Amino acid sequence: MTELLTVKNLKTYYPITGGVFGRQIGTIKAVDDVSFSVRSGETLGLVGESGCGKSTTGRSILRLTEPTSGEILFDGVSITRLKPRELRSIRRNLQLVFQDPFASLNPRHNVEKILEEPLVVHGIGSSQERKKRVHEILEIVGLSSYHARRYPHQFSGGQRQRIGIARALITQPKLIVADEPVSALDVSIQSQVLNLMQDLQREFGLTYLFIAHDLSVVRHISDRVGVMYLGRIVELAPKDELYDRPLHPYTKALLSAVPNPDPDAKRERIILQGDVPSPANPPGGCAFHPRCSEAREVCRTTRPPLGDVGDGHYAACHLYNE
Amino acid sequence: MAEVQIEKVQPVQETISSPWRDAWRILIRNKLAVVGFGIIVFFILLALLAPYITPYPYDKGELVNRNKPPSAEHWFGTDYNGRDIFTRVIYGAQISLRVGVLAVLGSALAGTVLGLLAGYYGRWVDMLISRVFDIMLAFPSILLAVAIVAILGPSLNNAMLAIAIVNIPTYGRLVRSIVLRLKQEDFVTAARAIGMGDARIIFHHILPNSLAPIIVTGTLGIATAIIEAAALGFLGLGAQPPQPEWGVMLSDSRQYIQHAPWSVIFPGLSIMLTVLGFNLVGDGLRDALDPRMKN
Numbered sequence: 313m314t315e316l317l318t319v320k321n322l323k324t325y326y327p328i329t330g331g332v333f334g335r336q337i338g339t340i341k342a343v344d345d346v347s348f349s350v351r352s353g354e355t356l357g358l359v360g361e362s363g364c365g366k367s368t369t370g371r372s373i374l375r376l377t378e379p380t381s382g383e384i385l386f387d388g389v390s391i392t393r394l395k396p397r398e399l400r401s402i403r404r405n406l407q408l409v410f411q412d413p414f415a416s417l418n419p420r421h422n423v424e425k426i427l428e429e430p431l432v433v434h435g436i437g438s439s440q441e442r443k444k445r446v447h448e449i450l451e452i453v454g455l456s457s458y459h460a461r462r463y464p465h466q467f468s469g470g471q472r473q474r475i476g477i478a479r480a481l482i483t484q485p486k487l488i489v490a491d492e493p494v495s496a497l498d499v500s501i502q503s504q505v506l507n508l509m510q511d512l513q514r515e516f517g518l519t520y521l522f523i524a525h526d527l528s529v530v531r532h533i534s535d536r537v538g539v540m541y542l543g544r545i546v547e548l549a550p551k552d553e554l555y556d557r558p559l560h561p562y563t564k565a566l567l568s569a570v571p572n573p574d575p576d577a578k579r580e581r582i583i584l585q586g587d588v589p590s591p592a593n594p595p596g597g598c599a600f601h602p603r604c605s606e607a608r609e610v611c612r613t614t615r616p617p618l619g620d621v622g623d624g625h626y627a628a629c630h631l632y633n634e
Numbered sequence: 635m636a637e638v639q640i641e642k643v644q645p646v647q648e649t650i651s652s653p654w655r656d657a658w659r660i661l662i663r664n665k666l667a668v669v670g671f672g673i674i675v676f677f678i679l680l681a682l683l684a685p686y687i688t689p690y691p692y693d694k695g696e697l698v699n700r701n702k703p704p705s706a707e708h709w710f711g712t713d714y715n716g717r718d719i720f721t722r723v724i725y726g727a728q729i730s731l732r733v734g735v736l737a738v739l740g741s742a743l744a745g746t747v748l749g750l751l752a753g754y755y756g757r758w759v760d761m762l763i764s765r766v767f768d769i770m771l772a773f774p775s776i777l778l779a780v781a782i783v784a785i786l787g788p789s790l791n792n793a794m795l796a797i798a799i800v801n802i803p804t805y806g807r808l809v810r811s812i813v814l815r816l817k818q819e820d821f822v823t824a825a826r827a828i829g830m831g832d833a834r835i836i837f838h839h840i841l842p843n844s845l846a847p848i849i850v851t852g853t854l855g856i857a858t859a860i861i862e863a864a865a866l867g868f869l870g871l872g873a874q875p876p877q878p879e880w881g882v883m884l885s886d887s888r889q890y891i892q893h894a895p896w897s898v899i900f901p902g903l904s905i906m907l908t909v910l911g912f913n914l915v916g917d918g919l920r921d922a923l924d925p926r927m928k929n
Contacts (some may be wrong), residue, residue: 374827376826399829400829400831401829403829404828404829407828408823408824408827410820410823411820412820415819415820415821416820416821416823416824417821418821418838418839418842418843419653419843420653420842421838422652429825429828429838430828430829433828433829433830433834434828434829463651463652463653465653476824479824479828483828
C-alpha cells in the first residue's frame with residue numbers, strides 16, 4: 313500500500329501574548345514533533361485526551377492552522393510551503409468533517425447551496441451538472457433530493473452530520489480528516505454515521521484520518537491507531553495489536569479506563585496521578601514521566617523516539633527502546 | 635443499514651422555511667411591531683403625497699392669520715408667520731425620514747466596511763480602525779456632530795453628513811465583534827478548507843450572517859438620527875428656516891409656546907410618533923432575527 317499522507321516532524325506552536333503591546337511571553341506546544349503516515353485506503357485513528365493536540369494535528373495537515381515547522385507530504389507533494397493559491401487546487405482532494413454538526417453549516421444557506429459551493433469554488437461542472445451532483449450526493453449519504461431546499465435548522469444532528477460528510481465528499485477527495493465526527497451525536501446515531509463513513513470508504517476508496525477521544529469508536533473504525541499525549545504520539549500500532557497489547561504506560565492507563573460490559577472480567581484499573589502538564593511548559597525528557605509509574609532516570613532527561621518494536625508497532629518509551 | 639431512520643415519504647405540501655421567511659413570520663405576529671410598521675408607513679405616505687394633500691404652501695403664510703388655534707381651515711393651527719402647521723408638519727416628514735434613512739445608510743455602510751476589515755484582517759488594520767473608533771466615541775455624539783457642522787457650515791445636508799459620521803463607530807464596532815465571532819465558526823473554517831478565497835468567504839458567509847443585527851441596530855438608529863437631526867435643527871445647525879424641519883419648527887415657535895402651544899405640540903408629536911414607530915419595529919426585528927429565539 314502506498315502512503316497517501318506523510319507527516320514528518322510536525323510542530324505547531326501557538327504564541328502566548330501578554331501586556332499592552334501583545335508581546336510574546338511564551339509558547340503553547342500544541343503539536344510537538346509528530347511524525348506518522350497514512351496509507352492509501354486505510355483509516356488511521358488518533359486518540360488522546362482533550363488538549364493533547366489531536367485536533368491541531370488535523371488542522372495543521374489541512375493548513376487551516378499554520379504549522380510552525382515540519383513537512384507534510386500529500387500524494388507525493390509537499391504542501392507545507394505551498395502558497396494559498398497553489399494550495400487551493402489541492403484542497404479538493406483533502407477534506408474535513410467537523411465535530412459540531414450545528415456550527416459547521418452556514419445557517420443562512422440551504423443544503424443545495426452548501427453542497428454546491430465546493431464545486432463552484434473549484435469550477436467543477438456547469439450549473440445543471442452541479443445541481444445533479446448535489447442530488448446524487450444527498451442520496452449517497454442517506455438523505456433525499458427534496459432535502460436540498462431545506463435549511464440546516466430543519467435537520468437533526470445526525471442528518472446535519474450527513475450533510476457535512478456530503479460536503480466533504482462532493483469534490484471526490486482522496487483524504488478526509490474527520491475531527492471527532494460522532495462525538496456530538498447520540499450513541500444510537502453515532503453507529504449510523506460510523507457505518508455510513510465505512511460504506512463510503514469502501515465505495516469510493518477513501519482514506520480517513522479519524523480523530524476522536526472515544527476509544528471504542530476509534531477501535532470500530534480504524535485500521536491503525538495512534539495515541540497522543542501532550543502534543544506527541546506516544547504509541548502507534550495496528551488496532552488489535554494496540555488494544556490487546558498496549559506497551560506505553562499511558563496507553564495502558566487509557567485502555568484500562570474503558571468500561572467493560574462483562575461484570576466478571578478481572579481487570580486492573582490504572583489510575584494516573586496528577587494532571588496533564590501544561591503544553592506551555594511540558595516536562596523535559598519523556599512528557600509522561602511525572603505521571604508514569606515506571607519512570608526511570610533516563611525518562612527525565614532524554615525524550616524517547618517513536619521506536620519500532622516489531623509488527624508495525626511503534627512506541628515512544630525507554631522501556632522498549634534499549 | 636445507513637439510512638434506516640430517514641423518512642423517504644415525499645411531504646405533500648411543504649412550507650418553505652428560510653431564516654428570513656421565519657423572521658418575517660415572527661415579525662408580523664408581533665402586534666407592537668405591526669403598530670410601529672403602520673406608523674412608519676403612514677408617515678412615508680404623508681411624505682410622498684405631501685404636495686397633493688396639503689392645502690397651503692409650507693413656506694408662505696398670511697400674516698393676518700398669525701398664531702391662530704386649530705380650526706376647520708387650519709387643522710393644526712398656524713405659526714407666528716401665519717403658515718399652516720399641518721402643511722409644514724407633513725413636509726417635515728419628508729425631511730426627517732430622508733435624513734434618518736440616509737444618515738443611517740451612510741453610517742451603516744461605512745461602519746460595516748470598516749468593521750469587516752478590522753474584524754477579518756485583524757492585526758494593524760484592526761488596531762488602526764479600532765483606535766479611531768475609540769477616539770470618536772470619547773466625544774459625546776451631539777458635540778462631535780456640532781463640531782463637524784461648525785466646520786462644514788450649517789445646512790440640512792451637512793447635518794445629515796455629521797450624523798452619519800458620528801454614528802459610524804456604532805456600526806463598525808458591532809460588525810467587528812460579529813466578524814470576530816463568525817471567523818471562529820466551523821462553517822467559515824469549512825469554507826477555508828474547501829479552498830474559498832477571502833472575498834467569497836466575506837460576502838457569502840460572514841456578511842449574510844452579520845446582516846440581522848445590522849438591520850436591527852439600523853432601524854433603531856433611524857429613530858436616533860431623526861432626533862439628532864431635530865436637535866441640530868433646533869440649535870440652528872441643521873435645516874435652515876423656512877425649511878419645515880420639525881426641530882426648526884420647535885425652535886422657531888419656542889417664544890410663542892405660552893399663547894400658541896399648537897405650534898410646538900404638533901411638530902413635537904410628529905417627532906415622537908416617528909421615533910416610536912422605528913423603535914417598535916426595531917424591537918420587533920430584534921426578537922424576530924435573534925437566533926436564540928429559534929425553536
